[in-house]
Each structure stands twice: as structure tokens, then as C-alpha cells.
Amino acid sequence: MAEFWDIYALPTIIIVGQILLIVVPLLVAVAYLTLYERKVMAVMQLRKGPNVVGPFGLLQPLADGAKLFFKETVVPTGANKILFLLAPMVTFILSLIAWAVIPFDEGMVLADINVGGLYLFAISSLGVYGIIIAGWASNSRYPFLGALRSAAQMVSYEVSIGFVIVTVLLCAGTLNLSGVVLSQKGDLGMLNWWFVPLFPMFIIFFISILAETNRHPFDLPEAEAELVAGYQTEYSSMAFALFFLGEYANMILMSGICTILFLGGWLPPADIAPFTWIPGVVWFGIKVAILLFVFIWVRATLPRYRYDQLMRLGWKVFLPFSLLWVVLTAGFLVFFDMVPA
């Protein structure tokens, strides 16, 4: 019995505790990301934003959550009930399980697996299922159109995301995400991070994650002017809330991946005194928050793309360019004998 306790029970309890330590702050972060978005947009548009519930509107996300929680879940008569309710769960769960391999600081990671980069790529490529199942199961025109658009869009931009990840992994020489961050450590501090030598890929990656998370200016799956609310049209109450949470958690996740690949993860911008006092987790958080600010900035600034322009950008601009860059990077590394061991 003691053996059973040591081998199975205790590690299980520890892992569950670690999972809670990741998921609970994440959900709080998602809630406050919605407030962050509304406040930043408000400032950009010379408004005040939410300021009624709590001081500076700080309790607004909780009020929104409570409101959604007490609403009735409506399932349309023609809908496929099981799949209809499964779709938001799929979106939500997929946005949470990817966090298992994200290193917040040196050694501060739930599962330090060797194929972390591939795992993230696999999980992000599954994100399309929640949307496509939702669109089909709703048995309604607008959601279905939104789902089809979204499926085509996400598959297209995944290709260039894959190539960008390959370039970074070529330079880092490992698929392990902690290894990728440590490969950016050096005397030059900030200038050692991969966004300097691979700057074009950083830009491509950022635009691709905008498309991958269905954010502006690529939010065609839920273009409200044409499709009501796209695949979310028939959803209400907690089912809608799960979609919402999943989408925002995905935004944070994608910013996190971008931070790890290009912005040096938990590393401080320079290895000197005032910067090194701040713990790595905080640096990670600051970088993610900056990227999220750009997400919102883009939303407040740019008009929506037309669908053919979106496809053209993905297949005719990003794909050839990133493919060429992979070949160039690999050639450069081999020619100058800089391939990491």
C-alpha cells in the first residue's frame, strides 16, 4: 500500500496541484484580458470603457461571467445535440491542454517533453475542430458558412506557422521549448533573441497567429456584418462562454508561443543588475502582455480583410516566403558550419 502511495497517488496529487496552479491564473488572465481589451480600445477611440462595476470597472469581467452563467442554454431543435454541446468543450479544453509544455521560467514547466514544439503545433492544428463541429452541429446557414471559412483559413495559415517554427528550431537545434529559450541566452541580452536574426519570420508568425486565432483583421469566421456571429450564432449561456474563454486563452497561448520562439521566453532583456532582480515569470508575463497589446492595437486600427485577399496572403505570399526562408536558413547554417549540435 505504501508503494502504491509513493508511485501513483502522490505524483497524481502533485500533478493535479500543478495543473490547478496553471489553469486558475490562466482563467483569471483570460477574464482580465477581456477588460484589458475593452479599456485599451476605449482609450484608442477616446472613450472611457467599462467603469461602472467596481473601481475602474475592475469587477466587470466577473459580472459578465456571472451574467452568462445564469442564462439559459438554448439548443436549437434541428441541432445535433451531442456535437452541439461537444464543440465548445473541445475549443476550451484544447486551449488549456497546450499550456502543459509552456515553460514559464527555468524548470517551471508541467511536462518538459522533448517534442514540445511539435506538441504545440499539433494542439494548435486541432483548434479548428471546435469551430467546424459547432458550425455543422448548429444545422443553420450562418454558422455553417462561418465554420467553412474558418476551416479553410486556419488550415492555410498553419502551413506558414509550421515553416516558421521549423526555422526557429533549426537555429535552436532542439524541439524542447526550454531548450529553445536557453538557446537565446547570450552576452548581447536582447539582441541574442531570435527575433533579431529571423525578423521577417517574426512578422510572418505574428500575422499568422492573428489569422489562426480568428482575430482582426482576419476575423472572417464571425464577420458580424455578413454572418451575424459566424459559428457562434446559435450558442448562448455557458456554451458561448466556453467558446469565448477558449478563444481568449488561445490568444494568450499564441502570444506565449511567440514569446518563447522569438522573444527569449523568461530571459531578461539584458543580463545586468536591475533586470535580473525581476523573476523570469514576470518577464514572460510582460512580453505576453506586450504581444496582446499589439493584438488589440491591430483590432482597433485595421479594417477586415476580404476573403480572397486573406487566401492570397496565406498561400501566395507567406507560404513561398517562409519556405524560401527555411531553405536559406538551413543553407546558411550548413555553409558557415553553425548547425547547433
Added chain:
Amino acid sequence: MIVSTLAFYLFAAITVASAFMVISAKNPVHSVLYLILAFFNSAALFVLLGAEFLAMILVVVYVGAVAVLFLFVVMMLDINFAELRQGFLQYLPIGGLIGIILLIELILVVSGWALSPEAIQVAAQTTPTVSDKTNTEQLGQIIYTQYAYLFQAAGMILLVAMIGAIVLTHRQRPGVKKQVIADQVYRKPEEAMAVRKVEPGQGV
């Protein structure tokens, strides 16, 4: 150890059950979803074997790309599967006969199976422990170093197949208006607009 054995039986059972549901589900969309479930559980079986790279690739390629396109197409097709199934009993004897012939052939092949001495040697070698090399690295060694030319040849064949498929299905429709971005960029203000002096009450 017992947990991993239990996990194996769980994943294997779900794989087989969902594979069966793929061919027996009434709704084609459900079939594709069961197929995805089967892929997932196969990936889990790879993880149990310690082949994490293969597991991830299985999820990325089959679940993330192939099955998405599959689902995409199946959702848009309007097939009445009840109609397709009507001839089932009629064709059962022929189908069964073909199945039995294939089974007999398989049994004949497998019973006459013998390993060449080289293959036995390879099989007898001890597998390197996991801590020595990651399996990503080992697969890389085999595919990109040892069998680099064969790998390139396979890639070329796939490229040709892809171009062939595009050529066969691509058709040019006349009279479709397309955006030519270069034309728009090169357009000058003089070609596009004219400044007129409009007298009051006369119009252009």
C-alpha cells in the same frame, strides 16, 4: 507497470471500437469524427511505446490536416447514405467472397513467411536506451542521412502526384473577373480621374 498495461488495453479497445464505428455509423460526419478518435488513440499507443515523435506527427498530419479536409468535404457533400446502403444485402455474397479470398491469400503469405538472416541480425540487436538519443534525432539520422536519396525520391513522386491532381481538376472559367493587384498599383491618377469645371445649373 500495471497502469501502463491498463492504459494500453484502454487505448487499444477504444481504437478498435471507434474504427468499427467508422464503417458502421449511419451519418458520414460521425464516421469522420470516429476516425479522428481512432487516430488519437493510435497516437496514445505510440506514446506508450516511447515513440513520442511519431505520436505527434500522427496527430499533426492525420488529425490536424487530413481529417480536417476530410470533414470539410464530407460536410459539404449531400450524400444520402440510406440510399447507398440499400443494395447492401444484394452485394453481400460477392463482397463476402472477395473478403474470404483476400483472407486466404493473407494466410498463405504469412504462413510462408521467413526472415532473411540479415533481418534476424537486425532484430537481435539491442535497442539503444531512450536516454542515449531522442527518437527525433534517430529518425533524422535514418531519414535524412542514411536514406536521404530515397527520401528525396519519395518527395519528388509526391510533388508530381500533387501537380497531376491540380492539373486534372483545375479548369479555367471564362468571364470571371479577377483582381490584378499589379494593375491597381500601376494605375495613375491621370488615367483614373478627370477634373472638370462644372458651371452652375448645367451639370457635366
